[in-house]
Amino acid sequence: MMNLLKIGMILFRKIRKYCYTFKAKLQLKSYGKGLSVNSASKFSANVKLGDNCKFNGIRVRGIGSLEIGDNFHSGNDLIIITSSHDYDSGNTLPYDTNRHIKYNVKIGKNVWVGDRVTIVGNLTIEDGAILAAGTVVTRNVPFCAIVGGVPATIIKYRDIEHYNKLSNI
Numbered sequence: 001m002m003n004l005l006k007i008g009m010i011l012f013r014k015i016r017k018y019c020y021t022f023k024a025k026l027q028l029k030s031y032g033k034g035l036s037v038n039s040a041s042k043f044s045a046n047v048k049l050g051d052n053c054k055f056n057g058i059r060v061r062g063i064g065s066l067e068i069g070d071n072f073h074s075g076n077d078l079i080i081i082t083s084s085h086d087y088d089s090g091n092t093l094p095y096d097t098n099r100h101i102k103y104n105v106k107i108g109k110n111v112w113v114g115d116r117v118t119i120v121g122n123l124t125i126e127d128g129a130i131l132a133a134g135t136v137v138t139r140n141v142p143f144c145a146i147v148g149g150v151p152a153t154i155i156k157y158r159d160i161e162h163y164n165k166l167s168n169i
Contacts, residue, residue, distance in 0.1 A: 024055070032070065044082060050109065064102035069109030075133060078113055080105055081120040108143075110167060128163050 020037040027043040032051035039057035047060055050070035057076045060066055064082030083100045090096020107125045114133035125131070125141040132148030132155070141147050144158040 039076065046082070062103065063100055064104055066105045066107075068107045069111070069127065071110045072107060072113075073111075074113040075115035075117070077116045079118045081118070084120075110163075128158055128160075128167070130158065 017036065017038050020039065020041060021035055024035065024037045024041055024043055025031060027045070028047050028049060029045060031049040031053070034052035035049060036054045037058075038055065041055055041058045042060065043058070044060045044062060044066070046063070046065040048065075048067045050068060050072070052070055053068055053072040055074050055078070058074060058078040058080070060080045060082065062081050062083030066080055066082055082103045082105055084103070085095035085097070086099035086101055087095040090099055103120070103122045105119060105121075105123060105125075107119075108127035108129065110128050111125055111130070113131045114135070116133060117131050117135045117137065119125070119131075119137045121138050123137065123140050125137065126143040126145070128144035129141045130146040131137060131141070131152065132146065134150070135148050135152045136150040137147065137152045139152070141152065142154070142157075144160050144163050146155045146158060147153060148155050
């Protein structure tokens, strides 16, 4: 009986993953091979993904663009905001309801993002970066940097020699 329950749970997870991935493919502008979406996710129309991108729950909000490179992996509850209301030159307060500021977010290859990370603004997260759980990213993240906090600050860097060796395999 226990084996049957285990098989049922495994089958359920595979079907759920298939459905989430299928739904994501309908929402995305483009995607590479090996896309895997394991949890409820929502993508805006201006999202391009490389190969082997893995998501465990993401919401991409806004009218700007998002480009993610190969071998991306996210934890749970990732939020990426690609636009904001125009609060400086609008005709109403607290912000103009008709005008938006577009953000372009670019995430390089081999990036790992922890649980409950928020990314907002015109920014680039370079190859090999790691974003710690709970981080709020509002500025560019350098190559192989490990960042954390609110706002994100550099904690340290990966072993770049080791990273380069692995990324050239």
